[in-house]
Amino acid sequence: MLSILNSFCLKGLQGIPVKVEIDINNGLPGYDIVGLVGTAIKESKERVRSAIKNSMFQYPIVKITVNLAPANVKKEGPLYDLAIALGILSATGQVNLDNAKDYIILGELSLNGEVRKVNGVLPILISALEHNFKKVIIPYDNKNEASFIEGLDIYPVKNLKEAVAFINGELNIEKVLLNSFEELKQNKTYSYDFKYVKGQKMAKRALEIAAAGGHNLLMVGPPGSGKTMLAKCFPSILPDLTFDEALEITKIHSIAGVLDVNEGIITNRPFRSPHHTTTTVALTGGGRDAKPGEISLAHNGVLFLDELPEYSRHTIETLRQPLEDGVITVSRVENSVEYPANFTLIASMNPCPCGNFGSRDKECKCTPANIQKYLSKLSGPLMDRIDMHLEVDSVKYMDLKNEKLEEDSLTIKKRVDKARKIQLERFKNTSIFSNSKMTDNMVKKYCKLTETGDMMLQSAFENLNLSARAYNRILKVARTIADLENSEDILDEHIIEAISYRSLDKKYWN
Numbered sequence: 258m259l260s261i262l263n264s265f266c267l268k269g270l271q272g273i274p275v276k277v278e279i280d281i282n283n284g285l286p287g288y289d290i291v292g293l294v295g296t297a298i299k300e301s302k303e304r305v306r307s308a309i310k311n312s313m314f315q316y317p318i319v320k321i322t323v324n325l326a327p328a329n330v331k332k333e334g335p336l337y338d339l340a341i342a343l344g345i346l347s348a349t350g351q352v353n354l355d356n357a358k359d360y361i362i363l364g365e366l367s368l369n370g371e372v373r374k375v376n377g378v379l380p381i382l383i384s385a386l387e388h389n390f391k392k393v394i395i396p397y398d399n400k401n402e403a404s405f406i407e408g409l410d411i412y413p414v415k416n417l418k419e420a421v422a423f424i425n426g427e428l429n430i431e432k433v434l435l436n437s438f439e440e441l442k443q444n445k446t447y448s449y450d451f452k453y454v455k456g457q458k459m460a461k462r463a464l465e466i467a468a469a470g471g472h473n474l475l476m477v478g479p480p481g482s483g484k485t486m487l488a489k490c491f492p493s494i495l496p497d498l499t500f501d502e503a504l505e506i507t508k509i510h511s512i513a514g515v516l517d518v519n520e521g522i523i524t525n526r527p528f529r530s531p532h533h534t535t536t537t538v539a540l541t542g543g544g545r546d547a548k549p550g551e552i553s554l555a556h557n558g559v560l561f562l563d564e565l566p567e568y569s570r571h572t573i574e575t576l577r578q579p580l581e582d583g584v585i586t587v588s589r590v591e592n593s594v595e596y597p598a599n600f601t602l603i604a605s606m607n608p609c610p611c612g613n614f615g616s617r618d619k620e621c622k623c624t625p626a627n628i629q630k631y632l633s634k635l636s637g638p639l640m641d642r643i644d645m646h647l648e649v650d651s652v653k654y655m656d657l658k659n660e661k662l663e664e665d666s667l668t669i670k671k672r673v674d675k676a677r678k679i680q681l682e683r684f685k686n687t688s689i690f691s692n693s694k695m696t697d698n699m700v701k702k703y704c705k706l707t708e709t710g711d712m713m714l715q716s717a718f719e720n721l722n723l724s725a726r727a728y729n730r731i732l733k734v735a736r737t738i739a740d741l742e743n744s745e746d747i748l749d750e751h752i753i754e755a756i757s758y759r760s761l762d763k764k765y766w767n
């Protein structure tokens with residue numbers, strides 16, 4: 258006897274419908290599972306059997322064959338357990354699947370029959386909508402992330418018994434109620450605030466621009482000058498997420514299995530700060546399950562690399578392609594998937610091993626060769642992709658002594674939000690949200706300079722030995738500076754300030 262149930266698998270962020278076919282016949286007792294499946298699915302045999310027995314159902318002593326179709330797509334993870342168990346119970350007449358023909362069924366089983374949380378529910382449900390499915394059974398612990406999807410009847414179940422009773426029409430389960438993203442967004446708090454950072458006006462201004470336009474930024478300065486502190490305050494001034502941005506982020510976090518049970522949808526821009534001992538795979542994604550890495554978890558948010566030269570050169574260099582394209586392709590033997598990786602890179606470093614090279618008042622003890630070796634850990638092409646280079650000097654004693662609190666993050670964030678709103682309006686019918694992601698054509702259209710502005714940029718281009726990429730990036734930063742002042746045109750002072758954030762190239766790297 259054959260039972261067929263609907264489920265889904267994921268290729269990157271895209272869900273693909275899967276038919277779970279369970280055939281039961283009276284051959285020699287056994288359990289086979291086919292259809293290009295990963296280890297976790299092969300191991301479902303033991304979980305399903307124990308879950309059925311421990312839920313006081315009868316496990317048939319027959320030959321069971323499970324097929325997950327289509328067979329040409331790799332399927333991973335334990336999310337088919339519940340569907341398989343229901344298929345087996347149906348073949349022995351313990352559940353009536355006629356009532357569940359148009360349901361999608363997702364869930365891992367524990368040995369005692371609990372339905373466990375699975376990864377990737379949000380992207381699966383969004384794809385299910387696109388494939389015109391209307392009803393879904395999901396694990397109870399996934400219900401928060403499912404509560405932002407309109408147009409689906411979503412039934413959360415806690416265990417196998419409950420799922421069977423629900424399908425048999427013996428138990429009523431409340432549908433997941435729709436949650437409001439706007440309401441949830443109000444309850445944000447941050448642990449760091451710019452009001453405690455004394456002085457450092459220049460650095461704060463640069464970070465405000467970076468936040469407003471999503472520009473990559475590198476801070477160079479001596480030890481203890483507050484680079485790490487400034488970066489930690491950065492999330493508190495990032496612009497509000499739009500619902501679409503939040504969905505994109507939550508999908509990735511759902512697939513990676515790092516979504517908090519209570520969280521549902523992510524309302525804060527991610528701030529990821531992997532340690533410098535991190536591996537390339539952890540940063541870019543991959544491994545056995547082709548999981549998203551740190552750069553994808555930082556999508557629509559910030560990737561903070563503190564002490565940049567301490568990361569392995571190879572690891573840093575892998576950032577070049579995603580910094581340009583905003584996506585990363587993760588490849589492995591049977592599977593190659595693409596994940597979004599549109600992050601803002603904030604990096605910090607000392608200018609030399611002792612940290613004092615270029616300082617106004619401290620003496621550098623490093624030899625030129627040592628300095629050169631240290632700086633050369635960052636290649637020219639990588640530096641070229643960083644829109645803003647910022648020199649952070651030690652905080653002045655008078656500033657540090659000042660008891661008065663500085664401007665707080667909320668006030669800065671309000672300016673950032675205003676500037677971001679202008680950008681959202683500008684890019685309304687496109688797939689981008691900020692100036693930093695403008696294509697070359699958009700730069701031509703939105704970043705027109707005055708005649709003198711153009712001459713200044715030309716002179717900077719020649720004197721600072723800039724590349725075509727740097728030229729475009731300066732224009733994008735200038736666009737953001739103009740937006741912060743609500744100026745339709747890019748004025749000369751805007752382009753001058755944007756150019757000033759590229760002067761370190763020459764000081765340290767030429």
Ligand SMILES: Nc1ncnc2c1ncn2[C@@H]1O[C@H](COP(=O)(O)OP(=O)(O)OP(=O)(O)O)[C@@H](O)[C@H]1O
Nearest residue numbers: 453454455456457479480481482483484485486652
């Ligand atoms: N502008 C400032 N206002 C208030 N406190 C500051 C400021 N700058 C630095 N500090 C204090 O100094 C400490 C060290 O700063 P931080 O760790 O950010 O320096 P850093 O530039 O990252 O140094 P390193 O290069 O050694 O990593 C902070 O934890 C903070 O207490």
Ligand SMILES: [Mg+2]
Nearest residue numbers: 484485563605
């Ligand atoms: Mg530091």
